[in-house]
Amino acid sequence: MSKCIYAVLDYNKKSALDLKGLDGTGIYSLPYKGISAAVSDMKRDRLKVDNETAAGYARIVEGLMEMHTVLPLRFGTLVKDDSEVAGVLEKYYERFVNNLKLVKGKLEYGLKALLDAEKTTALNEAEDRAGFEQLKGNSPYKKYLIEKLKEHKAGQALIKKADGIIEGVHRPLKELSFLSKFRKMATERIILDAVYLVEAEKKDIFIERFKEIKKKYRDVEFLFTGPWPPYNFIESSNIKKEQN
Amino acid sequence: MEENKILPGSDSVDAFAEELDKIKDALPSKIDANPDKVEKGLAKLVLTLVELIRKLLEKQAMRRIEGESLTDEEIERVGETLMKLENKMEELKGVFGIKDKDLNINLGPLGDLM
Numbered sequence: 001m002s003k004c005i006y007a008v009l010d011y012n013k014k015s016a017l018d019l020k021g022l023d024g025t026g027i028y029s030l031p032y033k034g035i036s037a038a039v040s041d042m043k044r045d046r047l048k049v050d051n052e053t054a055a056g057y058a059r060i061v062e063g064l065m066e067m068h069t070v071l072p073l074r075f076g077t078l079v080k081d082d083s084e085v086a087g088v089l090e091k092y093y094e095r096f097v098n099n100l101k102l103v104k105g106k107l108e109y110g111l112k113a114l115l116d117a118e119k120t121t122a123l124n125e126a127e128d129r130a131g132f133e134q135l136k137g138n139s140p141y142k143k144y145l146i147e148k149l150k151e152h153k154a155g156q157a158l159i160k161k162a163d164g165i166i167e168g169v170h171r172p173l174k175e176l177s178f179l180s181k182f183r184k185m186a187t188e189r190i191i192l193d194a195v196y197l198v199e200a201e202k203k204d205i206f207i208e209r210f211k212e213i214k215k216k217y218r219d220v221e222f223l224f225t226g227p228w229p230p231y232n233f234i235e236s237s238n239i240k241k242e243q244n
Numbered sequence: 245m246e247e248n249k250i251l252p253g254s255d256s257v258d259a260f261a262e263e264l265d266k267i268k269d270a271l272p273s274k275i276d277a278n279p280d281k282v283e284k285g286l287a288k289l290v291l292t293l294v295e296l297i298r299k300l301l302e303k304q305a306m307r308r309i310e311g312e313s314l315t316d317e318e319i320e321r322v323g324e325t326l327m328k329l330e331n332k333m334e335e336l337k338g339v340f341g342i343k344d345k346d347l348n349i350n351l352g353p354l355g356d357l358m
Contacts, residue, residue: 131310
């Protein structure tokens with residue numbers, strides 16, 4: 001019977017945790033020098049790689065987060081037995097301890113901002129006519145270039161809007177966070193995709209600040225989520241790959 | 245996503261789900277090099293790079309047009325070249341059964357190429 005490792009915890013006891021693992025068996029902690037791994041029994045061939053199982057794994061890590069500071073491990077981290085679990089804790093001990101210190105007492109929040117591209121295009125066309133004068137005429141190539149120029153200007157307008165969102169939304173939230181990361185133009189319409197690591201005692205201020213900021217951006221849709229385990233701020237989630 | 249994770253002030257999750265669905269299939273972008281599909285895997289890689297160059301050329305052309313630094317004759321030539329290049333790309337995508345969303349390469353921590 002293999003062992004599935006869900007997360008590393010700042011917990012120093014061997015005990016049953018009040019949660020069921022992916023295979024339905026109880027999750028327990030295996031300690032090593034002040035930290036522990038949250039594991040459950042798992043037959044290797046029972047681990048399905050699909051959305052439902054991945055969501056179940058995420059719910060387990062969130063359950064662990066309710067009890068302890070967690071470092072989530074990569075979905076599907078399976079090892080042979082308890083002694084191999086101890087081996088993982090020993091091998092990556094320093095990294096685990098440093099990461100636990102980093103995320104202790106902090107929560108991760110996510111923010112996505114989505115913009116209706118048609119609104120931006122219309123806005124931009126009204127403002128910026130540079131280049132269109134040269135493309136007047138009946139040539140099919142010029143007509144083709146007109147369409148391309150419209151697309152180009154819409155893209156530029158989106159980037160300009162994204163820069164405004166980064167300045168007006170992301171920056172004040174960043175200032176309230178312990179750490180943050182963002183991607184501009186994650187897709188054609190999701191102009192900001194950001195994550196924040198926030199100290200637990202500041203979480204209410206952080207959430208209130210977002211609500212205030214949002215009022216100024218009526219043409220932008222926001223998806224504000226959390227608290228999440230600190231998936232985006234640790235470097236210990238891929239030990240399976242490194243082990244292999 | 246569980247509803248209790250969506251915080252007050254959020255808008256409908258539907259538009260975000262729809263947008264993220266569009267890129268879902270492009271995320272595991274790897275060269276498919278198994279013996280049966282090697283041709284398509286390589287075509288995808290080559291066409292992705294050609295598409296990147298085509299977009300760069302297009303962007304440069306738009307800047308020149310906006311800057312009004314092209315003559316009428318040059319505009320005609322640029323238009324013809326870009327149009328033919330785009331049509332040829334459409335043709336090749338059809339030959340290899342490749343869709344627009346397939347034309348990307350995941351660069352790990354750097355994100356997607358396009």
